Amino acid sequence: MAAYIARRLIQTVLILFGISFVTFVLLYLVPADPARQIAGRSATAETVENIREQLGLNLPFYQQYLRYLGGLVQGDLGRSYLQKTEVSALxxxxxxxxxxxxxxxxxxxxxxxxxxxxxxxxxxxxxxxxxxxxxxxxxxxxxxxxxxxxxxxxxxxxxxxxxxxxxxxxxxxxxxxxxxxxxxxxxxxxxxxxxxxxxxxxxxxxxxxxxxxxxxxxxxxxxxxxxxxxxxxxxxxxxxxxxxxxxxxxxxxxxxxxxxxxxxxxxxxxxxxxxxxxxxxxxxxxxxxxxxxxxxxxxxxxxxxx
Known part of the structure; x- marks a missing residue:
């Protein structure tokens, strides 16, 4: 029983890793710009770019994903862009x-x-x-x-x-x-x-x-x-x-x-x-x-x- 549960938990970790990667890819390909959503319609291009830089959205895909994965390994689901609150708390x-x-x-x-x-x-x-x-x-x-x-x-x-x-x-x-x-x-x-x-x-x-x-x-x-x-x-x-x-x-x-x-x-x-x-x-x-x-x-x- 213990061996079976351990094996299934390992499979769970691998499944979650795969799901995180696929979901991150899909969200990265979405044409909507989170920085623009945060800044608002009247924001200048400079303001939007500053927000993008603060959130790390200007980084290449692999760097963004590795940053997210590093936090995920530590149990950190990140912070909401708009609510400025820990996702885990929400x-x-x-x-x-x-x-x-x-x-x-x-x-x-x-x-x-x-x-x-x-x-x-x-x-x-x-x-x-x-x-x-x-x-x-x-x-x-x-x-x-x-x-x-x-x-x-x-x-x-x-x-x-x-x-x-x-x-x-x-x-x-x-x-x-x-x-x-x-x-x-x-x-x-x-x-x-x-x-x-x-x-x-x-x-x-x-x-x-x-x-x-x-x-x-x-x-x-x-x-x-x-x-x-x-x-x-x-x-x-x-x-x-x-x-x-x-x-x-x-x-x-x-x-x-x-x-x-x-x-x-x-x-x-x-x-x-x-x-x-x-x-x-x-x-x-x-x-x-x-x-x-x-x-x-x-x-x-x-x-x-x-």
């Missing part, structure tokens, strides 16, 4: 909101998706199955901003059950979590249905039924623990995605998470923040997958980590 300040949204979204997608998938598998080839799969298809296909705006219009504007936007109470969390959960629920429902149908056809399930075990015990004690294994890998990916922030949903609901921070940085060409959020997001995805890999053998001892 990300940490948005972390509680992102963690809260991640927890709510994963809870909603699991509750909806697994329930739909199990019912569809048990009622396969019936109208109930067809209706649930159509609903899952709608969830997967519908744009997030459309779902979010519809939920806001119905439950916040018309019914007044929830606030239109903001952050701070449980009521603020419900609509953005359901919006994200509705999208994920579609994937989970389809995956759970397929996996459970396959498990229910196995010989050991037939044997368990032949011994006279109650149907609920066969389902929850034998079928679901094996059918849920593919779901765990999906949860690991979702942890990373939700930790990185969902820009559209956070913008619709005014949620002050990491995604909103990234969107503001993109609009202002604030390169240190864009780099910092990208690396934190990549790290969250890799660690989420690692967590899923470590949990899987606990559910099914036949799976060995290599």
């Amino acid at each position: 990300i940490i300040s948005r972390l509680p909101a992102s963690l809260l949204l991640m927890t709510g979204a994963i809870f909603c997608e699991l509750l909806l998706g697994l329930t739909m998938g199990v019912v569809a598998a048990l009622k396969r080839n019936t109208r109930t199955d067809d209706a649930l799969m159509i609903a899952s298809f709608v969830g997967v296909s519908a744009p997030q901003f459309v779902i979010g705006i519809l939920l806001l219009y119905v439950f916040a504007v018309k019914l007044g059950w929830f606030p239109i936007g903001g952050y701070g109470t449980f009521a603020h969390l419900v609509l953005p979590s359901v919006t994200l959960g509705f999208l994920g629920a579609g994937w989970y429902a389809r995956m759970m249905r397929s996996s459970l149908i396959d498990v229910l056809r196995q010989d050991y399930i037939r044997t368990a039924r032949a011994t006279g075990l109650p149907r609920t015990k066969v389902l929850f004690g034998h079928a679901l623990p094996n059918a849920i294994l593919p779901i765990i890998a999906m949860i690991g990916i979702d942890i990373g995605l939700f930790m990185s922030g969902i820009v559209v949903v956070e913008s619709v609901f005014g949620w002050p998470g990491i995604g909103q921070l990234a969107w503001q940085a993109i609009q202002r060409v604030d390169i240190p923040i864009i780099m910092g959020v990208t690396l934190v997001s990549a790290c969250a995805i890799v660690l989420g997958n690692l967590l899923a890999d470590l949990i899987t053998p606990l559910i099914d001892p036949r799976i060995k980590l290599r």
Whole structure:
């Protein structure tokens, strides 16, 4: 186990190095000038050039990247060009909101998706199955901003059950979590249905039924623990995605998470923040997958980590 974790952590470092390089290259090639954004439209060419020199933007690409990489090795994500604040501090300040949204979204997608998938598998080839799969298809296909705006219009504007936007109470969390959960629920429902149908056809399930075990015990004690294994890998990916922030949903609901921070940085060409959020997001995805890999053998001892 220790050797496996060590090997995965080394892979994580290499992945982050590659992502940092690719992202830095792409940002370097962006035609927008961060120095001009900072100086303002009325600034003189001399002022812009002075800002560019102060930030090191006049250096060749390899020197800029090595400077950034040197700080990154020491745990320094740099300073925001416009906010004049450490990027790590900005990300940490948005972390509680992102963690809260991640927890709510994963809870909603699991509750909806697994329930739909199990019912569809048990009622396969019936109208109930067809209706649930159509609903899952709608969830997967519908744009997030459309779902979010519809939920806001119905439950916040018309019914007044929830606030239109903001952050701070449980009521603020419900609509953005359901919006994200509705999208994920579609994937989970389809995956759970397929996996459970396959498990229910196995010989050991037939044997368990032949011994006279109650149907609920066969389902929850034998079928679901094996059918849920593919779901765990999906949860690991979702942890990373939700930790990185969902820009559209956070913008619709005014949620002050990491995604909103990234969107503001993109609009202002604030390169240190864009780099910092990208690396934190990549790290969250890799660690989420690692967590899923470590949990899987606990559910099914036949799976060995290599």
